[in-house]
Amino acid sequence: MLSENQKKRLRADFAVLAAVLLLSALMLAAARLRRSPGALVVIEEKGGTAAVLPLYEDASLELEGRLTVVIENGSVYITGACCPDRFCQASSPIKYSGESIICLPFGISVSVTGGEGGYDFLV
Amino acid sequence: MTFSFSSGGRLSPAGRAAYLGVTAAAAFGLSYLELLIPMPMLPGARLGLANIAVLTAIYLGGPRDGVILLISRLLTAFLVFGSVTSLIYSLAGGCLSLAGMLIAMRTKSLSPIGVSIIGGALHNTGQVIAAAVLMGRGAFGYYPMLLALGAFSGAVTGSMAAGVLKVLRGKKD
Numbered sequence: 562m563l564s565e566n567q568k569k570r571l572r573a574d575f576a577v578l579a580a581v582l583l584l585s586a587l588m589l590a591a592a593r594l595r596r597s598p599g600a601l602v603v604i605e606e607k608g609g610t611a612a613v614l615p616l617y618e619d620a621s622l623e624l625e626g627r628l629t630v631v632i633e634n635g636s637v638y639i640t641g642a643c644c645p646d647r648f649c650q651a652s653s654p655i656k657y658s659g660e661s662i663i664c665l666p667f668g669i670s671v672s673v674t675g676g677e678g679g680y681d682f683l684v
Numbered sequence: 685m686t687f688s689f690s691s692g693g694r695l696s697p698a699g700r701a702a703y704l705g706v707t708a709a710a711a712f713g714l715s716y717l718e719l720l721i722p723m724p725m726l727p728g729a730r731l732g733l734a735n736i737a738v739l740t741a742i743y744l745g746g747p748r749d750g751v752i753l754l755i756s757r758l759l760t761a762f763l764v765f766g767s768v769t770s771l772i773y774s775l776a777g778g779c780l781s782l783a784g785m786l787i788a789m790r791t792k793s794l795s796p797i798g799v800s801i802i803g804g805a806l807h808n809t810g811q812v813i814a815a816a817v818l819m820g821r822g823a824f825g826y827y828p829m830l831l832a833l834g835a836f837s838g839a840v841t842g843s844m845a846a847g848v849l850k851v852l853r854g855k856k857d
Binding site for chain 1 (some may be wrong): 767769770798801822823827828831839
């Protein structure tokens with residue numbers, strides 16, 4: 562059976578795992594709570610910002626030989642990915658400020674930013 | 685740091701070369717194997733099976749073996765799969781992970797499983813940081829999920845490594 566020392570270590574292991582998962586859950590919750598509708602679509606790649614488009618105008622931007630960013634009905638998604646894996650296409654469309662879809666092979670990041678906070682004050 | 689299988693005795697230089705070679709090959713094989721296991725929820729995430737080999741190496745041979753394994757793992761993966769961006773992500777993740785694991789080992793309060801949990805979490809953390817440097821803050825969006833996934837896969841690979849170590853070390857605590 563396990564020695565006392567081993568049991569102590571396993572308890573510590575479990576504590577570490579719990580701590581990391583808790584941290585992760587807190588981050589997710591914080592992001593969820595703070596989310597607000599976006600206004601802009603920012604496309605970044607290795608050189609810097611490639612393009613900034615408004616979220617509420619339907620558009621389609623093809624990044625030559627890599628992928629196509631589609632803005633439709635206030636959401637953004639990716640099609641036409643030229644990499645072998647195409648993980649970016651599998652992501653669901655994004656529309657909240659702070660959300661993003663990234664493409665690791667081509668080093669492209671498509672994020673939704675801008676927009677005011679979620680609530681307006683009526684005067 | 686001495687190294688010995690359960691049969692006892694230290695390794696000769698040739699024996700050590702052979703041992704490191706086999707372990708490095710195992711690390712590479714595991715890297716390849718895990719590509720065959722897709723992760724439906726988070727596309728692109730990996731199990732980090734190669735860490736089983738790295739973890740075994742640092743427990744049996746100390747930090748130096750860990751560095752040797754890390755470098756050989758990165759090089760073989762790069763030579764075969766040939767992606768520079770991938771190399772950068774793996775380098776960032778691997779270094780942060782190895783450093784964290786060595787520190788965790790030093791504290792002597794965790795089993796290999798706990799060390800591996802830290803290793804897995806740090807590996808994905810390093811990758812996200814590298815991705816953010818390369819392509820902007822958008823990369824951080826995936827971090828909460830990747831952190832959790834890294835910790836979980838670390839627990840899994842750590843358990844496997846613990847089993848391997850038990851066999852290789854023979855009857856020891």
